[in-house]
Amino acid sequence: MSRTFRYMTWTFEQDASTYPEYSATCVTGEERDCGETIRAGGPDWAEEWMRRHTQDTGHTRYRRTSADYVTLDPPGDAGLVIPGEVVQPRALPAGGDAT
Structure with a gap:
């Protein structure tokens, strides 16, 4: 692997x-x-x-x-980075609940 x-x-x-x-x-x-x-x-x-x-x-x-407060932004459309993989952002369901 x-x-x-x-x-x-x-x-x-x-x-x-x-x-x-x-x-x-x-x-x-x-x-x-x-x-x-x-x-x-x-x-x-x-x-x-x-x-x-x-x-x-x-x-x-x-x-x-x-x-001051800062935001940390990935480049372009990289999505959310988790060690070892890149996860594309997903749309939240109607109502905005992430569960």
Whole structure:
């Protein structure tokens, strides 16, 4: 018995139905971190908050993070890939129940 595995180039795409998330946390402190955090709608908002927080407190160390949602799409009409085989998508029965 032999198997043929085909390698396909999948595409990572940012999910257009969501927005990226940005946050910054002040980690200035010797015994414990300040801990003040902002969750922002964009990198510019997070940077502006850090600038103002530094201006108000003198704190200068931050942990900045960003996150987004992605979809992983197979090339063309490859269908759903299961290790060892390619399964073509099937139409759902009327009512949308997959069982």
